[in-house]
Amino acid sequence: MEILWSLLTLPYAPVRGLTAVLKVVAREAEARRRDPVHVRRELEEIDAAAAAGELTDEERNRLQQEVLSRLVPAGPSGGPGRPTRGR
Numbered sequence: 001m002e003i004l005w006s007l008l009t010l011p012y013a014p015v016r017g018l019t020a021v022l023k024v025v026a027r028e029a030e031a032r033r034r035d036p037v038h039v040r041r042e043l044e045e046i047d048a049a050a051a052a053g054e055l056t057d058e059e060r061n062r063l064q065q066e067v068l069s070r071l072v073p074a075g076p077s078g079g080p081g082r083p084t085r086g087r
Contacts, residue, residue, distance in 0.1 A: 042067045
């Protein structure tokens with residue numbers, strides 16, 4: 001039965017392969033996005049842009065908050081997680 005299924009779905013093998021590759025690329029991109037080294041680099045770029053007068057204080061604070069939110073795992077509601085007290 002498995003051989004028959006393999007033969008019937010053989011034309012879709014390239015699609016399954018491409019899907020697998022895209023999942024790996026997406027997972028790697030997300031890992032880099034949350035990497036503290038990359039987050040620090042982005043924060044330094046934001047500070048440099050603010051120092052050069054390219055950003056207002058409000059824009060700088062908003063961008064910094066967005067970048068820092070990547071380091072905090074999402075809670076059940078999808079927002080930043082909150083630490084729980086010793087339960």
